[in-house]
Each structure stands twice: as structure tokens, then as C-alpha cells.
Amino acid sequence: MFNKTTLSALALAVALPFAGAANAGNDQLAKIAGVEAGVYTTAELIQIDQARKTQDVEKLNFYLLGENRVSRADYTGNVSGGVAELAAIEGVSTNGYTASTLIELSVAENENDLEKVAFIKARAAGEISELAPNAVSPGKRQLAAVLGLDPASYTTAELIEIADW
Numbered sequence: 001m002f003n004k005t006t007l008s009a010l011a012l013a014v015a016l017p018f019a020g021a022a023n024a025g026n027d028q029l030a031k032i033a034g035v036e037a038g039v040y041t042t043a044e045l046i047q048i049d050q051a052r053k054t055q056d057v058e059k060l061n062f063y064l065l066g067e068n069r070v071s072r073a074d075y076t077g078n079v080s081g082g083v084a085e086l087a088a089i090e091g092v093s094t095n096g097y098t099a100s101t102l103i104e105l106s107v108a109e110n111e112n113d114l115e116k117v118a119f120i121k122a123r124a125a126g127e128i129s130e131l132a133p134n135a136v137s138p139g140k141r142q143l144a145a146v147l148g149l150d151p152a153s154y155t156t157a158e159l160i161e162i163a164d165w
Helices: 002-019 022-033 044-055 057-064 081-090 097-109 114-124 138-147 158-163
Strands: none
Touching: 002 022, 022 044, 022 057, 081 097, 138 158
């Protein structure tokens, strides 16, 4: 249900500016999200709606209190405004994150993949550089289970070669 609603809201957000009805679309999104029209951006409205539906009070307050908003003075070094905004949405600093890792983090959080979230955050903090060749990721664990093998004894490439699909 969440994905359909989010995809519908995103489709609406993308389509409305081209149809010349952006304000009406944001007003409708604000009504769906249960907030005052004209206060939040389309992206914020989508996040607020998602937080309400998943009962994520922390994320909801993050947007309702405006903690997600950053000023130009908050941008540091070579961090783009987009990366800064993504980092603010995810509630992390911009240090150690790229746009793609922030998107990866968001997807992992939406899928409730706590192991991947912890890995991404640890990697960004410099606690780990990359997965070790014999590290056991959820996908590697699943592949090894299908083959009836110990995932820690093989690299992912070796498991794929053994599977010979």
C-alpha cells in the first residue's frame, strides 16, 4: 500500500508542473498528508504522508518541525545542495555520504533492512571500508542456502560460479 501511495504521489508531483497545476497538486498532497497547504515542498509532503502511514513519529516530527531544512550556510566543502538535502531527509550528516549512498540508505530503511542500514552508516563513519570478500550479506546467505553451502566459506562470485545459472 505504501509503495503504491508513494509512487502515486511521486507521479503526481512529477506530472503536475507540466500540466500547469503544481499549486493544486501540492494543495491536494497537503490535504492527503494532513498538513496546511503551501507550507511544505512536494518532497516534504510525500515524506510526511509516508511517516504518518508508517507511524514513524520521529520522522514525522523531523519534517513538521522543519528540522529537514538546511540553509546554504549549512553546506560544507564540495557537498551539493542535493546531497545536503538527502542527508537531512535521512537524518545523517553529509560526511562520508554520496547521493547514491544516501539513496541506498533510504531504500534500505524503507525495506526495513537493518543490517544494510547499519553497514551503510558504519561505512560512512569510516568504521569499515567495504564488505570483506567472505562477508555474509543477506543475498549471499540466501544463495548459499539454495546451494546448501556455508556462505562464510565462499565469496559471492564463487557461489554464483558454483550455481552456474
